[in-house]
Every structure is written in structure tokens, then in C-alpha cells.
Amino acid sequence: MKIVMIGEAATHQETLARDLTSPATFITLPREAHASAAWDERIEGADVLVAMRLQRSTQAPRVRLLQVPGAGLDGIDFRVLAADCRVCNVFEHEIPMAEYALACLLDHEVRLGEAQAAFASERWTNAYLGRQPRGELQGRTLAILGFGRIGQAVAQRARAFGMRILAITRSARDGQVPSGADAALAPEALNEALGLADYVVLACPLDETTRGCFGAAQFAAMRPEAVLLNLARAAVVEEDALYQALADRRIAKAYLDVWYRYPNGEGDLVAPARHRFEELPNAVCTPHVSGWTHGLFARRYAFIAANIERLRRGETLLNQVHGPR
Amino acid sequence: MKIVMIGEAATHQETLARDLTSPATFITLPREAHASAAWDERIEGADVLVAMRLQRSTQAPRVRLLQVPGAGLDGIDFRVLAADCRVCNVFEHEIPMAEYALACLLDHEVRLGEAQAAFASERWTNAYLGRQPRGELQGRTLAILGFGRIGQAVAQRARAFGMRILAITRSARDGQVPSGADAALAPEALNEALGLADYVVLACPLDETTRGCFGAAQFAAMRPEAVLLNLARAAVVEEDALYQALADRRIAKAYLDVWYRYPNGEGDLVAPARHRFEELPNAVCTPHVSGWTHGLFARRYAFIAANIERLRRGETLLNQVHGPR
Numbered sequence: 001m002k003i004v005m006i007g008e009a010a011t012h013q014e015t016l017a018r019d020l021t022s023p024a025t026f027i028t029l030p031r032e033a034h035a036s037a038a039w040d041e042r043i044e045g046a047d048v049l050v051a052m053r054l055q056r057s058t059q060a061p062r063v064r065l066l067q068v069p070g071a072g073l074d075g076i077d078f079r080v081l082a083a084d085c086r087v088c089n090v091f092e093h094e095i096p097m098a099e100y101a102l103a104c105l106l107d108h109e110v111r112l113g114e115a116q117a118a119f120a121s122e123r124w125t126n127a128y129l130g131r132q133p134r135g136e137l138q139g140r141t142l143a144i145l146g147f148g149r150i151g152q153a154v155a156q157r158a159r160a161f162g163m164r165i166l167a168i169t170r171s172a173r174d175g176q177v178p179s180g181a182d183a184a185l186a187p188e189a190l191n192e193a194l195g196l197a198d199y200v201v202l203a204c205p206l207d208e209t210t211r212g213c214f215g216a217a218q219f220a221a222m223r224p225e226a227v228l229l230n231l232a233r234a235a236v237v238e239e240d241a242l243y244q245a246l247a248d249r250r251i252a253k254a255y256l257d258v259w260y261r262y263p264n265g266e267g268d269l270v271a272p273a274r275h276r277f278e279e280l281p282n283a284v285c286t287p288h289v290s291g292w293t294h295g296l297f298a299r300r301y302a303f304i305a306a307n308i309e310r311l312r313r314g315e316t317l318l319n320q321v322h323g324p325r
Numbered sequence: 326m327k328i329v330m331i332g333e334a335a336t337h338q339e340t341l342a343r344d345l346t347s348p349a350t351f352i353t354l355p356r357e358a359h360a361s362a363a364w365d366e367r368i369e370g371a372d373v374l375v376a377m378r379l380q381r382s383t384q385a386p387r388v389r390l391l392q393v394p395g396a397g398l399d400g401i402d403f404r405v406l407a408a409d410c411r412v413c414n415v416f417e418h419e420i421p422m423a424e425y426a427l428a429c430l431l432d433h434e435v436r437l438g439e440a441q442a443a444f445a446s447e448r449w450t451n452a453y454l455g456r457q458p459r460g461e462l463q464g465r466t467l468a469i470l471g472f473g474r475i476g477q478a479v480a481q482r483a484r485a486f487g488m489r490i491l492a493i494t495r496s497a498r499d500g501q502v503p504s505g506a507d508a509a510l511a512p513e514a515l516n517e518a519l520g521l522a523d524y525v526v527l528a529c530p531l532d533e534t535t536r537g538c539f540g541a542a543q544f545a546a547m548r549p550e551a552v553l554l555n556l557a558r559a560a561v562v563e564e565d566a567l568y569q570a571l572a573d574r575r576i577a578k579a580y581l582d583v584w585y586r587y588p589n590g591e592g593d594l595v596a597p598a599r600h601r602f603e604e605l606p607n608a609v610c611t612p613h614v615s616g617w618t619h620g621l622f623a624r625r626y627a628f629i630a631a632n633i634e635r636l637r638r639g640e641t642l643l644n645q646v647h648g649p650r
Contacts, residue, residue: 292457
């Protein structure tokens, strides 16, 4: 087995080697190989290419399996792949992302950082006597746009806090309420759903139906005290409308972990957005860390190793999203 | 009905008046009336005294019902009460306290504040490429000392995160595992339980069996990467042993919301502890805010109003903990 790993994936080569039950030859390439043909000779003919992105102007190098080491497929240009190339993705990020989501919701209600900042031995009497009551998650409505693995994992945890879960999902078109939700509305009723929500979590894939689906009209439909959390892709939300809604305090706060532009390597000094969101007092900006845990990588590379063993044995691959069956 | 309210309770006089269904006369007294007899003439003969604490050197003024507006009874000197005085307490704080507890656990794993501090537009490339994986709550063991209302509310939420719940409770003496826990050990096996835990939450009442029950031997029994969260009373944990365990990094971190000394009024400038815990990098100190929510007061004063109506109608009181039945 010849296995090529690009960029961040290449940093997990040892984990993958440990998880495999048969020998393999590894080639690790820098992040730039995602979008440049300069390393294609080394990739050509590999059994497995592990890469989060693959962009080429003409044809991509030929591999049997392109194993994306994540869920999102928006970095792959499927048009340049050989017809017999199979593409698989992998999940496991719903656990850390749901933990991140609840950390944000609880950050907004519990305000642990503020409470910590108010504490000092010499100010104890005033801090204690001057405590101001905060809010609770209990009884609040959480609208989740996209009720897939991430949305469901968020819902499962939020329900334990006594939150009401409103799923915004296509399956609501035929009147169904998915398991794990208290109510459901179809994407066509997005604005109606937003008017009911204290918290709005975006957890949908980025595709042509969701790109820019959250704009000025959606911010206008939200309650002024409501909070937005984007766990999906930045491009689901219109950049200028988001900035304006926060700057005008049209909504109370946004937790933003996904961005409009990503660097393609160490020297690529791009900005994450056209606006400096981090300077807004009601934007909590983090550098795409929601799914980034040791547990994520342990589970993902165990899955990828199992998939490579399946390829070796000629068995059906897990999570195949493209290519011949 | 003559109703006297002392200190913080007095700030909720309007809420209580609104919740009552029959007329009442209110007297509100300053916080100092908790421990001073100077206002006793005004309290004497009241139907209801709403006060979190009551300390007197000889006899307390005579009231029919001492309604404590919280759960903890350690502020009441029962020896100075008249024999026919009924004492009731009230809960409802388990909801905000459990939300606070999970906010702490998630703060430790997700480190939202650190991630936010790492984000700036001009450092985006480095922040994104340099992300370090964090931990997860999923799969961790949470030991809860005291499996009453608070402990169970914490457990219910923590379980939704895939945590393993180890209850430390007297009911484990006969081999029972309480509902909501995955395993249970008796308080005699505290040190054994501590060795199994990634997180230790203290949620027991302060009494003669729990005062100082957490000392140097317990910190020695904890794992070095484990985290302590005290939601009970400060005096459950030996002050010097706690400071030393944190300063020596015997444990990873402590979230401390309860303190060794409380002010008795605005001019009473006491220190919360003998040590400046807030200067330790691994202590997160907050000014007893875990239960302090709008929802708490709304639920508690609705309960207290219902109890006062029961007193008026001569019915059995709710949550009576002392006095004639």
C-alpha cells in the first residue's frame, strides 16, 4: 500500500501507521500540495491519498482512494478526479463540535469569565453583595439549521439542559419531527423558526441551497436578544450582513468559529474576513477549533485505517461519497 | 399576614407580594439583622420571617414560620428558635448550579477564552495553522460527592456528554447505584473514588461528617490531571491543603465558587480566604454565583408564596426541616 498524506493530515502519519494492521509505504507532502501540481508525480499511482482538499486546473493525479480526513467535501474538486477514484469522508467531529456548542451557550448564560474577573480578595465584600442574577439555558429555545450528525449531537446535549429543540430540516416538509427534536420546520420556514429562537446554531453542509442563505432578512427575523453560533461554513452567512447585524446590535451576540478565507500554507497571509469581527464586543471569534480534539484524531485515523484495510481486502468502503461502488 | 424579610431576601419583596394570593404587611430589614438583635422588636410576632441566616446570643424573636430562601441551613442557629417555630427551606438552585458546573467542565476542556485570545485578523494564518488539539468530556469520569438534588442535576447533564458518573453517597453502603449514576462508592471509599476521577464535583451539605473531609490525603488521592469543582461549602475543603495542592500542582485545576468567610454587610470588609487563591494560575475563582439566576428567584419566591398560603390555611408546609408537624 502506497499512502500519500498532505498537509495537516501528514502530521497524523504515525497514528495511521500504528492503526494499520498491514505494512504500508508513506509519503507526506506539504499543505501546498492541496492546490499545486508540483508534487503530483509523487502522488500518481498511490493506493490512498489522505487530503482535506484537492484542487487542480486540469487532471488530478490518479489514486484508488481519496480519503478525506474530515466531513466537509467543499475542498474537493470532483471534476478533476479520475472516473475510477473513490472518495470517502469521515465524521467523529460531532462530539467535540457539540461540546464546543454547549460551551458557547453556557458561556453566554453563565458568563464564567466575567464572574472570574469580578473576583479579588480585596473586593470580596462588594463582589459578593453586588452579584447580578444571570440567565439560564433551561426553558430556552434552540433552533438548529441542519439536523444531521452535528445538529443531533448538539440537540442531545442541549436537551439535558431543558432546552426546547427546534430542528430546521428538509425532513420537516412532510410534517415529521425528527427524533431528538421537540419541533421541526422546513428550510422554507427559516424566518419563522428564527423568530422563535433564543439560540440559533448553524450546522448544515455548505451547498448551493445553503450558500448565503443567512442574510439581512434572517438577522431581521431573529430576536434582538438571540445568539447565533456558526458551526457550518462561513459562506452560509453573508459576510457584510453578519457584520452589520452585530455592529448594529440587531442580535445580541455571535460565536464565530468558521471563516471566509483560509490560508493555503504558512506564507499565505490572508485575512479571515473583510471585517475585523474580533473587534466587535458581541462577537466571540475562534480560529476554527470547534472540532479540534485529540479524541477526534484518534477516532478518525482508526476509521481511516479500517477503510484502508477494506480497500486492501477489496471490501466495500465505509462512508463512500463518490466513485464506482 | 405579617412578613419580615432580611437582607438579600428583602430585595425580592415585590416578587413575593405579586406571587401571594392574599394581602400581607411587609417589613424589610438590612442584612445586619441576620446576626444582631437591634431589629428584634420589629420581627417579634411575625407570621413569616424570610432570612438566609439567623444568629442570636440568647433567644431569637418569635415567628410562626422561618422560611429560609435557599437550601443551606448552616446559617441558622436552631438552638435560639422558639419550640413552636417551623423552619422550611427551598431548592430550585440545582438547575443554575448544574449549568454552572457544566460551564466549568467545558471551560476546562474547550478553553473558549484561550481560543478567542488566539484569534486576530493579522495573526489568522498562524492561529489557524498552529491550532493545538484539546480534550473532550466524552468518556471522562465525573465523581460527585453528595448525590442529592444538585449532584443529580449535574449528573443528568454530564451524562448527555458521554461522561461516566461515579456517585459518592451513603446509599452506596448497601451496594445500590442510584439512578442517574453509572457506579457508586460510599463516603468511606472517597479516596478510592478520587483515584478514578477526571473531575470531582463537591455537592454535599456542610455537616459534621463533611466539614474538612477534603484535605491533603484527598488531594494526594486525586489524579494529577484531575479538576476539582466545589459547589458545596468552602469548609468541606481544608483551606491550607487546597491552596497547597494548587500551588504545588498536585491537581490540575480548581473551580472555586464558595468561600471561607462572607461579609455580614456593606461595611464588613472580610477576605474570602486566608490565601489569595485568585492569584494561582490554576484556580478559577468566582464570587458565589453558581446558583444566582433570574429563574432561581422566580421559582423560589413562587414556592415561598405557596408555602405562606399554606401557613395561612393551616395546611402542611412544604420542605419543613424543623419544628412541630
